[in-house]
Amino acid sequence: MSSIQKAACIGGGVIGGAWAARFVLAGIDVDMYDPHPEAERIVGEVLGNAERAYAMLTMAPLPPRGKITFCKSIKEAVEGADWIQESVPERLELKRNVITQIDAATDPQALIGSSTSGLMPTDLQRDMKHPERFFVAHPYNPVYLLPLAELVGGQKTSPETLKAAQEKLAPIGMKGVILKKEIEAFVGDRLLEAVWREGLWLIHDDICDTETLDDVIRYSFGMRWAQMGLFETYRIAGGEAGMRHFLAQFGPCLSWPWTKLTDVVDLDDALIDKIAAQSDAQSGARGIRELERIRDENLVGIMQALKAGDGGQGWGAGKILAEFEKHLWVQGGGAKKEPDFSAPLRLLDTKVGAAWVDYNGHMTEYRYLQVFADTADMLLRLIGVDFAYVEAGHSYYTVETHIRHLGEAKLGQKLYSTLQVLSSDDKRLRFFTTIYNAETNEALATAEQLMLHVDSKAGKSVAAPFDVLAKLKPIAEAHAKLPIPEGVGRSVGQKR
Structure with a gap:
């Protein structure tokens, strides 16, 4: 999948700042130019909102955050960038002048997109030396959450440019839709x-x-x-x-x-x-920033609900989120640290978002199960049971779970989870997971779970392959030396 290596954002208002946030949180370095005296503050606030939203949006491992650098000129900002996004005010002569400057200062192979919400790309590319690589990439606010960009070419835009732009948007969680003809204000x-x-x-x-x-x-x-x-x-x-x-x-x-x-x-x-x-x-x-945060929380909840549609394949914007998360899991969040097997594995850090709480402001029961399931998925990926493995027809299925609720997780609370392998053989994997309050280290919930290795196509349990068992063995052996966690083997209603 073709991806953006380095981005430049020319204009750092609501839209330009949100484009920068989308790039940065996808692990892409961004050079920004905006002459506004408070550009860094404005972009910083947008980025802060985006980070807050992403913490609620997905548990998939985000790549190391890209670096954002504020430059003193358009020429300095676009140097070395392979995607340049123009987001200056909606005035034809201003935009045309800026786009022409970008065109003159950047590599002829770099893609140049405009965030214009209605100006014709043919008018904007009029004075360019390399107009074939220019197009409109019209997003929707907030760009860091809403995944759509309308891709519109002018008379001199090559079809290959639009296809390349569409391909480069997918790895950052966006869907580029290519319009057949240019028209004022496009479709949306x-x-x-x-x-x-x-x-x-x-x-x-x-x-x-x-x-x-x-x-x-x-x-x-x-x-x-x-x-x-x-x-x-x-x-x-x-x-x-x-x-x-x-x-x-x-x-x-x-x-x-x-x-x-x-x-x-x-x-x-x-x-x-x-x-x-x-x-x-x-x-x-309510202030604008408060309304933006409320909007983002609601959008996150809607997208997560839509992600569960169509048998977990996702529906609408939820389908794009599911595909983005799959890409993030495959990437694995960048550089991996060597895990420490001498203690329960700390596999997941997360935060209780607005979509996770009930009317009391407490995390709902099924979200505890989600954290346990996501923690288990982290372990499976650690031993080689990843997307490719599952798509090939094998996986581990949960066959038994016992959850204890010991405390309360509330809105905005940071959590982490640890996992200790209790026993394993060629088919079975039994482990104990604990969810903690990240600030107090108080145990909030535990789960004892049993999984079976299965051939999903045949619909029956089978022995796991040697390479998976070989990765699991050192974890199981190290964890066998640890004390048995309090709560292992308990039944429902058993007296303490």
Whole structure:
């Protein structure tokens, strides 16, 4: 899989800073140029939000964090970069001038993407010496979480450039969709503009206020769109007859004068004051950074829920997350330390995110099981039972688990887990896992588990191969010398 070796970000606002965060957390060094006097602070705050979100998003081992360097010129920033992302303000002459400077200062083979939300790539690439490697890579905010980028070429953009950009986005957890033709505002903003325009009319005509309008979206079709988009949602609405029936039933209403999409609302001072006042009443008590954090927590929860769809293969943005996590597991998080077998293995560090807690603010029961399962997966990877091994048709399956809840894990709490192998043979692997409060080292929960090595295609237990058992042997032998953990062999309800 083709990957980005070094990135440059020209412009460090909300979008440029979030692009930098996406690159950095994927292990890519970033050189940044932004003349704004507070660029480092702004980008630092965006990166902080991104790190917080990633801590909740995945337990897969992230690569060593990339380094971000602030440069004094465009030329200095783009030197040696193979992906340059331009994110300066949305003014044609400004963007064209910046892109032309980037083009003149960088390697002709480097890819140059623009974050423009509506300007035509043909107009932007007009003065370039190497326009064939320029394209629009239009993302959605926050770039470090939302995985989509619309890839749009101009008249002089080569098809190979768009394909290369699509391939390079995949390893950083993004899905690049290539549009067949360039068009102002592309696809996403065209749809958003239609909803936005109709929404402004509804406020203007006092049909509802901003909070009611947002409620209509987030409690109904917004939830449907997150998983299935527009056309697949309507295919289901057509019943067993599918899309043809839906179009036959609801197509005629398209000619009815329901909407005002062809009319432009006059954003006069009165309407601006009305919208601003209603918006302040709706959420003005919360600061922007707080709203961003709430947004990120909700997005993480939605993406994790979607990841569980389609039998664990993922649905919508959850499918992209599942594929990104698989890539991270294959990478293994960069350089590995030699494990210390003389003590229970510390295999997992994590944090209790908003999607993990119940109405009391405590970690839900099934999340404890997730931590135990992820810890077990870490052990399996340590002995060679990785994705390739599983795809080849063999794995270890959990056949018995006994969990004890000793304390409470709460929202925002840092956790770590340790694992001690209790016994093993050619088919069976028995171990004891403990989840700890990372700040106090208090044991919060334990699990005793038994796994069987199986041939997943045949659906039966079989002996593990020699190379797996050879990697397991030194761990089991070292752990056999350790004291038996308190709680091993307990039954449910047994008195202490």
